[in-house]
Amino acid sequence: MSDKKYDFGLVGLGVMGRNFILNVADNGFSAYGLDLSSEQVEALKTEGGDISKVDATTSTEEFVANLSTPRKIMLLVPAGKPVDIVIDSLLPFIEEGDLIIDGGNSFYTDTDRREAYLNEKGIHFLGVGVSGGAKGARRGPSIMPGGSQPSYKYIKPIFDAVAAKAHDGKPCVAYLGPKSAGNYVKMVHNGIEYGMMQLTSEIYDLLRKSAKFTNDELHQIFAKWNEGRLQSFLVQITSEIFMQEDNLAPGRIVDVILDKAKQKGTGKWTSQNAMDLGIPVPTIDIAVSMREISALKDERIEADKLYGRPEVEAIEKEKLVDLAEQALYFSFITAYAQGLAQLSDASKEYGYNLDLGLIAQIWRAGCIIRAGLLEDITIAFNNNKDLANLLLAPTFVNRVQEAVPAVREVVAFAAKNGIPVPGLSNSLTYFDAYTSSKLPLNLIQAQRDHFGSHTYERIDREGIFHTEWGA
Numbered sequence: 467m468s469d470k471k472y473d474f475g476l477v478g479l480g481v482m483g484r485n486f487i488l489n490v491a492d493n494g495f496s497a498y499g500l501d502l503s504s505e506q507v508e509a510l511k512t513e514g515g516d517i518s519k520v521d522a523t524t525s526t527e528e529f530v531a532n533l534s535t536p537r538k539i540m541l542l543v544p545a546g547k548p549v550d551i552v553i554d555s556l557l558p559f560i561e562e563g564d565l566i567i568d569g570g571n572s573f574y575t576d577t578d579r580r581e582a583y584l585n586e587k588g589i590h591f592l593g594v595g596v597s598g599g600a601k602g603a604r605r606g607p608s609i610m611p612g613g614s615q616p617s618y619k620y621i622k623p624i625f626d627a628v629a630a631k632a633h634d635g636k637p638c639v640a641y642l643g644p645k646s647a648g649n650y651v652k653m654v655h656n657g658i659e660y661g662m663m664q665l666t667s668e669i670y671d672l673l674r675k676s677a678k679f680t681n682d683e684l685h686q687i688f689a690k691w692n693e694g695r696l697q698s699f700l701v702q703i704t705s706e707i708f709m710q711e712d713n714l715a716p717g718r719i720v721d722v723i724l725d726k727a728k729q730k731g732t733g734k735w736t737s738q739n740a741m742d743l744g745i746p747v748p749t750i751d752i753a754v755s756m757r758e759i760s761a762l763k764d765e766r767i768e769a770d771k772l773y774g775r776p777e778v779e780a781i782e783k784e785k786l787v788d789l790a791e792q793a794l795y796f797s798f799i800t801a802y803a804q805g806l807a808q809l810s811d812a813s814k815e816y817g818y819n820l821d822l823g824l825i826a827q828i829w830r831a832g833c834i835i836r837a838g839l840l841e842d843i844t845i846a847f848n849n850n851k852d853l854a855n856l857l858l859a860p861t862f863v864n865r866v867q868e869a870v871p872a873v874r875e876v877v878a879f880a881a882k883n884g885i886p887v888p889g890l891s892n893s894l895t896y897f898d899a900y901t902s903s904k905l906p907l908n909l910i911q912a913q914r915d916h917f918g919s920h921t922y923e924r925i926d927r928e929g930i931f932h933t934e935w936g937a
C-alpha cells in the first residue's frame with residue numbers, strides 16, 4: 467500500500483467505470499478503482515497506461531485505505547441488488563463523513579431508502595444519473611446529481627471537471643434537488659430517449675417502405691437533418707448506422723439486425739410512474755409497448771401471413787423527406803414536452819424542487835437525448851419557471867403549428883398504407899387532445915354516473931350532480 471492518497475474512488479471497473487475513472491484522472495484528480503475481478507483491474511491499468519494518477523485493486527480494504535478523507539466513492543455497478551451489496555461491503559471500512567455516490571440507473575425509491583440507511587450511519591449519499599454511454603463517460607457525460615446539497619459540495623469540483631461542456635462552456639452537470647431527484651430525472655431522460663428512438667425508427671420505416679430509400683440515401687437524409695433544426699445525438703448516430711458494413715456477410719449491418727428491441731426497464735419505469743402521477747406521456751408509453759410488440763417476433767410472422775398488408779403507394783421522394791423532417795421535429799418536441807411535464811409534476815409530488823430550465827441546460831451535451839432543440843427549451847423554461855407544458859411556450863407555438871399539417875399528412879399516409887407509426891400518431895393525438903378545449907369526456911362522466919352513480923360536474927354551475935338516468 468502506498469502513502470499516496472487518491473482524490474476519488476470508483477467501484478465497478480466495467481467499460482463505463484474504466485472510462486469514467488480515466489476521465490477523472492485526465493482532469494487532474496487522482497483516482498483509485500475497485501473491482502472484484504482482477505481482469506477488470508488489469509484492463510484499467512493497461513488502459514490507464516502512463517497516467518500516473520490512476521490505480522486499482524481487488525481489495526475493498528486497500529481501496530478504502532488509499533482514498534483521502536472525506537472519501538468520495540462512486541459506484542458504477544448494475545442497478546438493483548449489486549448496489550446494496552457494494553454499499554454493505556464498504557461500510558466496515560469507511561468512516562462518518564465519507565460520501566458514497568451511486569452513478570447507476572437506480573430506481574428512485576431505492577435511492578431514497580439507501581440515503582436514509584446511510585445517513586443514519588453518518589455517511590453522505592448521492593443518487594446520480596450519468597448519461598452518454600461508454601464514450602460519454604470517457605469524453606464527458608451529462609451528470610444529474612440528487613441528494614443533500616451539503617453532500618454535493620465534496621464531489622462538485624470533480625463532476626464540474628469531468629462533465630461534458632455545452633457550446634457556451636457550461637458543464638452539463640448541476641445539483642438538481644434532494645433525495646432521489648437525480649435518479650428520477652435520469653429515469654425520465656431515458657423515457658424521452660425511448661420516445662425519440664421509437665420516433666426515429668418510425669421515420670426510417672416510412673422512408674424505406676414508401677419511397678424505397680437505400681441505406682446510402684438514408685445516411686444522407688439523416689446527416690443533412692443533423693445539420694438543421696433536428697441536430698441531435700440520436701439523428702447523428704442514425705445517419706452513421708446506415709453506413710456501417712456487416713463484418714460477417716456482404717451488406718450493411720442494419721439490414722441483418724433482428725427487429726426485437728431489448729430494454730433494461732428505465733423507460734417502463736417512466737411510463738409506470740407517469741401513470742401513478744396521472745401525467746400523460748403517450749409517446750413514451752407507446753415506445754415501451756413497441757419494444758414489447760417487437761419481442762413477439764414469431765407471432766408477428768404468423769399474423770403477417772394471415773392478414774397481409776396494403777400495397778404501399780409510391781410517394782415523391784423529396785416531398786416525403788420534407789414531411790418526415792417536419793414530423794420528426796414536431797414529435798421530438800412533444801416527447802420533451804411530455805417528459806418535462808412529468809418532471810414538473812413529480813417535483814411537486816416528491817418535493818424535488820426541480821428547475822426545468824436547468825435540467826434542459828445540462829441535457830444540451832453529453833447525454834443520449836442531447837439536441838439543438840434543448841437550447842430553446844432551456845430558454846423557454848428560464849423565461850417562465852411555472853411553464854406547465856412546453857407546448858404553451860410562446861417560442862414553440864409557431865413552430866409546432868407550422869409542422870402540424872405535415873404530421874397529419876404523414877400519419878394519415880402511414881395509416882392508409884399499413885405502416886405502423888404509433889409514436890408519431892400518439893404525439894399528434896397528444897397534441898390534438900392537449901390543445902382541445904372540448905373533449906368528449908363528458909360522455910364518459912355520463913356513463914359513469916349512469917351505471918355507477920359516480921356523479922359529475924356541470925359546465926354551467928358549481929357543485930356535484932347525479933342524474934336518475936332513464937327516470
Ligand code: 6PG
Binds near residue numbers: 729
Ligand atoms: C444513457 C442511457 C443508458 C441506458 C441505455 C440502455 O443515458 O447513457 O440511457 O443509461 O442504460 O440507453 O437502455 P435500455 O437497455 O433500457 O434501452
